[in-house]
Amino acid sequence: MTDSTIDQPVLHNGSQGYRVPLLINDAPVLKNHQHEVRNIMKSEIYCDDEWASIGVTTSIDLIEQSAYLLTAGTMSGTIPHTQPEGSYGLVFTRPLGVVLGIAPWNSPLFLALRAVIAPLATGNTVILKGSELSPRTHYFVAELFAKAGFPPGVVNFILHRPEDAPEVVGYLIRDPAVRKVNFTGSTQVGRSIAQQAGLALKPVLLELGGKNCCIVLKDADIDRAAEAALAGATLNGGQICMSTDLVLVEKDVVDEFRAELTKHLRSKNGSAYRLVGLKSQSRVQALVSDAEAKGSSAKASTEHQTDSNLTPITILDNIHSSMDFFRTETFGPCLGIVAVSNEDEAVKIVNDSDYGLSAAIWTRNQYAALEMARRLQVGAVHINSSTVHDEATLPHGGTKLSGFGRFGAEWGLKEFVETQTVIMHAPEITADWGTEASSRGLHDTTSVKRDQVSAEYAGPLSYKDLKLSRPWKTRHSVGNHDEIVRGKLWVSVINCYEDRILDNVYLSFRMATLVAHMRSAERQLLQSPRKCLGLWSFSRLWVDHSGAALLANPGFQLANVCFAGSWTLSALLVLVVLSLIL
Structure with missing residues (x-):
């Protein structure tokens, strides 16, 4: 290949x-x-x-x-909590x-x-x-x-x-x-x-494969249980991994169940199935013959089968553990009846099986059925339904000899997929903050830790924190500031603070991380002839589906972001960013 x-x-x-x-x-x-x-x-x-x-x-x-x-x-992917202060764990799937x-x-x-x-x-x-x-x-x-x-x-x-x-x-x-x-x-x-x-x-x-059991308790709807058991045994000729092989019936109602099952069998009088091959047909017949030889009585949907390629529906009564039918997957239109003393015996029979794919419980006591289902060592339990049931929204798979892993849904x-974990640790931050920043105690070319910068600028950010070379007017404020803050800044992982304000425009970013690389050699804040507030060069913008993270990766340019002179433009950019996040 x-x-x-x-x-x-x-x-x-x-x-x-x-x-x-x-x-x-x-x-x-x-x-x-x-x-x-x-x-x-x-x-x-x-x-x-x-x-x-x-x-x-x-x-x-x-x-x-x-x-x-x-x-x-x-x-x-996800962003789980990590122990080192200032670190972020990213779990990708690929x-x-x-x-x-x-x-x-x-x-x-x-x-x-x-x-x-x-x-x-x-x-x-x-x-x-x-x-x-x-x-x-x-x-x-x-x-x-x-x-x-x-x-x-x-x-x-x-x-x-x-x-x-x-x-x-x-x-x-x-x-x-x-x-x-x-x-x-x-x-x-x-x-x-x-x-x-x-x-x-x-x-x-x-x-x-599976050796799937239908458990019928004494308070069950016997008629519906018998109908579902027979349907589960005969759909597609019983050639389904979830097909019903055994019915475990409490002794108090086993006679009633036999009568109802026989009634439904008569409604299928003459029905027979052509299995996929003669080998399958021979195997099913061998299981039936072994059960009959060891004391089981059989009822078939047709007594005289004229077409040797067809297999009739067969109900085997008085099945017990010495018979091959008791443990071997049938994969044919056959159903065995086992009388049990109580639900504990039924659970034991299911759990003693080498298989563990599907089971059904019939009872009017939903809570008792739920408790019983939790005791069964199978991949799926169907309460008041057939053992044959699968949906695209559900996981499907078994235990023991029925396999491992799950098909279906998420x-x-x-x-x-496999996961890949990436843990990000913040480097030191070099800041050149200019006059305004120096007045706050952060001097030019001073190397400071990320937490120090965060502490200095943890509060609301407004236009007053960034001096402009010409008036920057909004409906909320008027300013005339001659100083320009010029800085070069490596921003690695900076917490986004809720309720932060840019020019009195309310921003509430519920994001976990922001990763931005401001290229100091190529761009400096507010040095553009357009008097831009910022000219950021992002490599690539990737937004987690939940709005939980913004990550920088190579390939995407976000440039020439200009705030100069317009509150409307500022608000518009805010809306664009919010739309990306949400």
Whole structure:
């Protein structure tokens, strides 16, 4: 890999203002091509219209939310407190570089977008490694960014034969240009990726499998709980990392729950799902057969399956810990019922699992549910809802074998930046203050500390503090001062005092720091023929989004700032400065 994929200059050097319109452009492009991508998804992974539509709507939400977070200033730096007097700590965020995103097939549009959009939003370039089971959908995602106006080399797409996956992925992870890997998929493959990344000392973001439980307490709305559990087990044929595998029902209501669940199963009579491949179908059938052999009773949505490529909805009763179904992720349209004595037993079953992605609690006692949720070792808990729930405004990820790190919202953006801390310490200040300053005890070429200068000029500043060579009239005052204050001053970090006044024009700057470099060799105060009050040469003006700081960096000129003779001009400049800050 060479070229712009590695150098990634475009988005890094471009401001957030450059990246946001590009991100926003993705949404209308996707809307205009949604029918095309829905048909592609249905042909590749055999999903129904409902799942294809969910993929499009959630993808649009993800795009719009990512753009919003940038405009909201979520990724701006901070200015924390530092101990040395007169010092300021600046914490910047910056992109990592090249990010490798490995997307799965089961929700190909949304999960491929999720793999690349947060890295792009934070200024990285991306390599999207597509799945051999959904190649056209993943290629559609790569094309989407090109159609939205992203420059060439920012989003890069790689596809390979299934047998070449270990070699290709290993090469990409080892390449020095790749700075981080994000992967969504099985725990087995995630473990291999984490091992290779560990050898290369590269961070990874992993969203892996789950054995997700729905807990039904005795005071729950049993009918709604049964309906939600079955929906969570069968959406997209159960091929979702958050799919409901087990229902942990208190014994007092387990018979009622069985009856309601059977009722909802009958409403799906004849329903069956074509899984992504015969290997998946065989694995699901093996789990069902093992459970039946060890004492479970099974109810299916269809008794006589004529199409061998289809897998019926199956409910397994009396599941216990000796069965493979109890601990193994199903990834198919199956649901197991486990009777528990109380909520403590339910919590223990959830926490004893090797996985920790999602869970649901059904109860009418919201406070008890909240307390119970805090005890569960999972990434997300859904009270009175399905285990299948994800939104662009929420963090998404798991614990234990379900992975680590978080996709989604600001948590997802922060996965793809690093911080840099810069601590500024004030140097000594050399001042040549002229006659007026000398009368205050600050003599020519006297070296003074910053704090001394601050103490001398901590009070309000008005026109009387700066003698002009001709009358400077305002509606508030009239003065005729013949002396000119000429000074050369290095101003490093000077606190901006609230309620400071320039020519009786009230200024209230709630800023933390002002960094200004007045070039003494090139500019001296009030020496211009225009009788300017000041001619400041700034290198570059950067304003923190909150108005917390003004920093000087190379590249921007603010020159010929003239106050001479006009209160209106003075006030106008004040308004301009305030607009920059606020």
